[in-house]
Each structure stands twice: as structure tokens, then as C-alpha cells.
Amino acid sequence: MGGKRFGVLLCAEDSEYVKKKYGGYFGVFMRMLAEEGETWDMYKVASGEFPKDDELGLYDGFVITGSCTDAYGNDKWVHDLLTLLNKLYIMNKKTLGICFGHQILARALGGKVSRSPTGWDIGVRTITMSPSLPVALSSLQLPSKLSIIQCHRDEVQELPPKAEVIGWSDKTGIEMFRYGNHIMGIQGHPEYSTDILLQIIDRLIQRDFIMEAIALEAREKAELWKLDMEAWKILCISFLKGHYDRNEINGK
Template identity: 75%
Template sequence: MCAEESEYMKKAYGGYFEVFMRMLAEEGETWDVYKVLRGEFPQDHDLLLYQGYVITGSCRDAHGNDKWIHDLLTLLRNLDSINKKILGICFGHQILGRALGGKVIPSPTGWDIGVRTITFSPSLPFALSSLDLPSRLPIIECHRDEVRELPVKAEVIAYSDKTGIEMFTYGDHIMGIQGHPEYSKDILLHLIDRLIQRDYIIDAIAVEARERINAMWEPDTEAWKRLCVTFLKGPLT
């Protein structure tokens, strides 16, 4: 967990962790949460206990130099070295790119807030291509930074008209998604309010984003759920 919880998220959704559980968890599984923003990390001897890891979004910069960010980079490199499944969402996607040797920067075209359609590459990994997904799929976006350069051996598997690296894979055990498959429009609208309160965006950007969001349909969360679950829990090839 790389994000700070708001009171609204706790009251309306049970917290950000529960939002992810509703998308990813299945009966019989045990999930643990480590709030890395607070310095909570799994011990090295516990890393093998988990089938996989999910790295969440955050209002912090993946190119930052806070201690917890450097500790997270170390954790991700350790997990890669033991071939653990890792799914990174938004900030998680970016920090994975950085940990593996890529480059993360503020986007030259500024914020992307709203619902954006991404296009999948024809070279999707077999496990994902077998899901018979449409070639283009809307997803909720809320980011200012982006993965500008991929790590060596990584592969772009989705792009949009704004962001060249919307999704990437690294081997068969790591996948990053720049958008938020776990978000609803309501969660995004709440996040816009938080961004204004923290002076991350100006009112004009917020007004335009809200108008655009209210006019759009909810993304196909079931398609994103199938994609994420299949990747995270499927066998290594």
C-alpha cells in the first residue's frame, strides 16, 4: 500500500485495501497489507510465503528519493530476483519501471485525469491473449508522471494517444498498468477533490476533468478484473 487513506474511502469503501480485495481476492485466499508509506515492509524471510504482490497507486512521485521509496525499490528488486509475481498499478507501474532500470519522469503533456481508451499490443502474453479481450479497453487514469523509458527486456503491451507505455510486462512475472482498473468514477471524483486540497492541480483542471468524467460510462471493470487475476494467479510459463 503506497497511498494514504482518506476518511471518505474508509467510510464509503472500507478503505483502499478493500477496493483491491473486491477486484482481486477469491475464496480461500489470505491477503496481507504492508503500508510501505509508513515504513511497513515484509521481512526478507517472509518474501517466499506469498504467491504474488500488488503495488498500489500513490500521490507521491515514483522518481522521488524518500527513504520508503528507496526501500520499496530494494524490495521490488529482491522480488524480481526470486521470480515472484508482481502487479503494479499507476505509481506501482512507475516504481516497477524504475526498479528494473527504466526511467520515470513528469509527463511532458501534463496530467491525465479521466477515462482513457488504451490499445493492446498484438503481442500480449498467451495467458492474457487467451482471455479474448477487445483490442481497445477504457480505463480510469489519474497520473502526472509516466514511464518514459522501459527497462531492458521489458515489453510494451498497451499504449494510448497520450501515454506510450500504458502497460508493460517484464518476463512472465511482472506487469505494470498505468491506469486504475480498481477505480470507479466515484473514487476518481473524490481523488480530484484531494488533489485540489493538496495543490497538486488547479481548479481549471479539476472542473474540466469532472465534466469529462460525468459524461463518460464506467469502464468494463469485469474485463480488467479477469486480466489482473489471470496474470497475478496464473502459472509462470
């Protein structure tokens, strides 16, 4: 008892594959972020399951996952999530948004999200990192360019007032943003492995969301590129917790 406590705001339905192999997307995030002595809770916000107001103070931070839902949509749970995120902002809670989470954070704070004019981004892409990282990240000495898995067709078009771009790519101008030192959004998926990406590509084809040619190119890139998963892990843990202990995370 007495360890840090974090909440995962699950915005997507788990696929059978991910449930069976990884324990769902909650399990995927736990593998990347959880350390010994911590408590991690999951809230299926896409199903209307939210933390209560009097519970928010118990948490040191929250992570918002990806989703198939549009961050600019008007689903009830999306509006409820916007309300929650504004409460977390007022409380100065560490909040990390991934993909849809990145987009909904931008919307909650006054930015604009829409379909990308250049279409889907699926596969692996290189992100250029700004030197203006949050305080907890500025001393990590990470590479200035990091590869990450992408799987999205929406993007943040306009930053919220006072927010700052801290990562971009040759396709998307706002790959990462910060709002002070307690809010950060990442458009890509630092938690995804190549295995998860390939399974998602198959699902997108089955649902006619993407054409076979796009899927083929994405598969080829995914199998050729080296992912900087450890660097993203360091970055995300350091942002949420203000520290990074390589030996502790590697279980040594």
C-alpha cells in the same frame, strides 16, 4: 488453509472517504482481486512496513498501489521498496504495479520515470492493447481497446531493458508494460470507480494540485464514459493467478 496468498504493498495514505466507504484502498483492491480461499495481507510500505525476507516465499504474488509520492524520488521507503522489488524479481514472483506501482517497477528494473511533458492525465482514457500480452492473458479474448481511469502527472519515459510495451494511449506511450510473464505495470487505475475518481478530483482541487478547468473536464469525461472495469478485473486476476473463473468471481 492451503489457498493462495498475496500481498498488497500500500504506497498511499487512505483518505477518510475511502476508509469509510471502501475499507481503505486495501478494501478497494480486495473487491477487485480477492477470491474465496485466498489470504490477502497489507503492508503499509509508505509508513516503513515491509514483509520480511523470510516471508516472501510464502506469497504467490504482490500488488503495488498508487501513491502521491514521486516514483523517481529518494524517500527512504521508496529506496526500500526498490530493494524489495528487485528481490521479488529474482524470486520470479508475480508482481502487478498500478500507477505509482507501474512506475516504481519500471525504475526498479532499470527504466526511467519523470514528469509527463504533457501534464496531468485525470479522467477516463482509452488504452490500446498489444497482442503481445503475458501468457496468462493471451487467451482471454479481451477487447483491443479498454477504457480506464487515469490520475497521474508522472509517467514511464524509458522501459527497462527486455521489457515490452503492451498498452498505450493517445497521451501516454507506455500505459502498460510486461517483463517476462511475471511482472506487469498498468499506469491507469483498474481498481477505481467513478465515485473514487470524483472524490480524488475534489481533493486535488483543495490542495491546489490542479486547476478548476482541468477538474471540470475530468468530471465531465468521467460521467460520460463507460468504464471497462470487468475486463480489467479479468485481466488483473488472470495475470496474478493464471486463471479466470467468471462464475467464481461473480459469486455464483
